[in-house]
Amino acid sequence: MSFDPLRPRGRPAHTPGTTVLTYTPDGRRVITGGSNSAIRIYTVDQDGEPKTVDGSIDGHFAIGATNEILLLGAEDGTVWSYDAVSGKMGGLLVRCALPVRDIAVSRDGVWVAVASDELTVKVVKIEDMTQVKYLREQGKGTKHVTFDPNGRYVTVSGTDGILYVYSLTNEEPEVLRKLDGVIRKLEPDAEATAKAVWHPDGTAFAVAEATRDISIYSISEWKKEKSFAGGHSGDITSLSWAPNGTLLASAGADGRIVLWETKTQKIIQRYEFGNVLNLAWHPTKNSLSFTTSDGELFIYDNFVPKDYESQLQKPLQAAPIFPGPLTEISNNVPRTLAERSKEAFQRPARAGSPDSLDDILGDDEDMRDFVDDDDGAGYAEELNLYGKRPNDSLEDLDGPDTKRVYSGSLQPKAHLPLQPGSTPWAGNRRYLCLNLTGAVWTVDQETHHTVTVEFYDRELHRDFHFTDPYQYDKACLNENGTLFSNNPSDGSPATIFYRPHETWTARADWRTQLPEGEIVRALALSESYIVAVTTKDYVRVYTLFGTPFRVYRQKSQAVTCAAWRDYIMTIGNGPVGADGRHATLQYTVENVKRDEICQNEDVVALPTGAQLQSVFFSDSGDPCIYDSTGVLVVLQHWRTPGQARWVPLLDTKQLSRLAGGRKEETYWPVAVAQEKFHCIILKGGDKNPYFPRPLLSEFDFQVPVSSNPPKESESEDAGNDGSRFEESFVRGNILLSLFRDLISSTNATASQRAELARKELELDKTLLQMLAIECREGEERGMKALELVTMMNDRNGKMIEAAAKVAQRYGRGVLEDKIRDMAERRIMGMGDDDELA
Structure with missing residues (x-):
């Protein structure tokens, strides 16, 4: 090989064998x-010469570092810490019975x-070795x-x-x-690698395959x-992403280091270096370091050729996980009625599965909120490093016209358009729809988008994804199909696209x-x-098969x-509100099929x-809204x-x-389903869900x-003031x-009528518990106790009889007489107007 003045020289560091390296995060x-x-x-x-520390332990197989501490794992099963500057040994952090790998x-x-x-x-x-979590499934x-x-x-x-x-989002992994x-x-001691190397954006990882290709998994x-294919003719020994994810370096037993372009999976350069075991990019510079089984360290400055050096200057780039041409994996082919019936009987119960949403908490990651200027109105002044605009600069789709509610000096703020279930851009991706059926999310690839549709119930539907040249910016998802729309910025007409999950004929997109x-x-x-509201204030209604x-x-x-x-x-x-600054919102509810308006403006x-x-x-x-104050409300008697x-x-x-103040979330x-509020918990200052x-989570x-609602664990026997039962009564009345x-509509x-009777009975039981508290407090609370009895829905007199027995149990004779007198009046068909007299 001819002499190359740019080729780095090997620095003898250790005796031949396994040699590991790492940068401190600050580089x-x-x-x-x-x-x-x-x-x-x-x-x-x-x-100059490096600082040499005598670790007193042979065979360092693993290494890690913070800016202050070095961590070395050894063949004897120990992990010791060292000061990153002085090299002074800090102490034993972990001890294993077998070698650390x-x-x-x-x-x-x-x-x-x-x-x-x-196995574990x-x-x-690091700062408290007594706090340990165990991963035990191996x-x-x-x-x-x-x-x-x-x-x-x-x-x-x-x-x-495997x-x-x-x-790690919960306390226990x-x-x-x-x-x-x-x-x-x-x-365990093989030089080939099986490590999952995470892309810097956290949405994918790279692994080396037995075929000597490199695969990316989302x-x-x-x-x-x-896949990154055709780079090596020998086993791959190490992989390393550039800090911004634009480039990938791989080393192989074939004596080559290969530099790849992430976006295209193309080879940029091959370098001839033998016996390379580990690679590491400098956190900020155009420099790659690697070690060999000869015990040498190489620091290769200007590793990336000049033609591609600009790649390292880019901000964090997305992982190369976008699908290619339309990929149909939904398995939504037409099936006969007999086949569907057979599947229904064979489908196992899913109790306790993730899509039941029981006792699952979500966690979060730091993420900025971004929205795109769909109509080019020019309302965003600043761009972040992804070319998107912060939420606080967003104005209405119609630009300045929508803000001029009237010509006075005070310009009230109109509410911006809202697509329920969608999020702003986070980098180059966003959710178009998130609900209990699943999620629709899109990725901006500059010239086009890629859309992925995922379902919670994969027994009914398979996930699918496709290349999106229309750049859809809104979507809806339910058990029947997926709905999309776009608002092109090039002056082309807006499009509505519907894709049913199943049809008994040919596909009916x-x-x-x-x-x-x-x-x-x-x-x-x-x-x-299908309903669409537009900038011309039209409400457009279509059937599921596209008929206007x-x-x-x-x-x-x-x-x-x-x-x-x-x-x-x-x-x-609607009109300007009481504060003179914000426009009120007005709603209309109608039955499209019967052409009847239930509530108008x-x-x-x-x-x-x-x-x-x-x-x-x-x-x-029932129509529900959730507002920025954190309150969920439902529309009662809306029919x-x-x-x-x-x-x-x-x-x-x-x-x-x-x-x-124990938690900031x-x-x-x-959604609201099964009499619960389903939501995603956002930690800290996050405003929108993260990826993946x-x-x-769900809350009752x-x-x-009351100002301080009691916990569910409180009981009347512990001196409860009844506030828990009062809340239960009000809530039960609303749901009933x-x-x-x-x-009634x-x-x-028969099952609905039985459910109605059950709800009435549960509400009466709550009143009975409240009655017991009043009776326990004393005779002076008798009038309120009698009032509670009058609120009962009691259809057959059993609950009123139970109320009389409660009064009898606490020795409230006068109250018992009045309750029995009220029961007789109800039997005789008389009203309750004079019962409290």
């Missing part, structure tokens, strides 16, 4: 360990994960361990060829996936997305264009109709819409200055014109989990009755009222 030092006891600390940009330090420098020939991986807090010893950049996952590469993925066939089976679907200059503000999808069914103009400027069965709800900006009950965060129908068909009112079901700021609304798809309704309205089934 000031590169540290190596090897088969001897020495630890070398090299100062970057200095050619790998360690990984979390990005925040708080935790270190230790993989060894033992230990995750230890069937054999582990060869590698890595944290994802956001600290939510740990990947463990087992010598059995990649284990653990979630939970195994999320066991990925078989992703990595190779390797001996954590959104935990499946292979892309359809697409329609809106008139020129008309933009979709919000979409809604029900079991019967109704078009009319809203009386107020359109903001958003929702749909359930034959009902649609539209919301628009009534006011949405929002506190002054509050913003609408979501609007949706509950699973039983009767002029009788509707907004009733609070939950004030999230009064949840017991937030008492005393907010809640992103998803977060877990859902809790009507804000909603259910009565439902069955439909042909009630």
